[in-house]
Amino acid sequence: MLVKKLNKNAEAIVGITKFFLDIINIEMQVKNTISLIISSDSAKTPAGKIIILPNKAAKVE
Numbered sequence: 001m002l003v004k005k006l007n008k009n010a011e012a013i014v015g016i017t018k019f020f021l022d023i024i025n026i027e028m029q030v031k032n033t034i035s036l037i038i039s040s041d042s043a044k045t046p047a048g049k050i051i052i053l054p055n056k057a058a059k060v061e
């Protein structure tokens with residue numbers, strides 16, 4: 001009986017931890033997406049242009 005109660009408590013703690021880690025993960029993804037959008041809109045990157053690499057850069061050995 002004590003083992004079952006401890007097991008339920010452990011499962012609750014794991015569930016809460018997963019919930020908060022999911023929230024943190026979502027926040028990190030949003031921040032990364034926003035920073036990528038900002039960097040793609042900056043003057044350094046050619047907006048809407050396709051960059052074609054030379055054949056030597058595309059080879060994988």
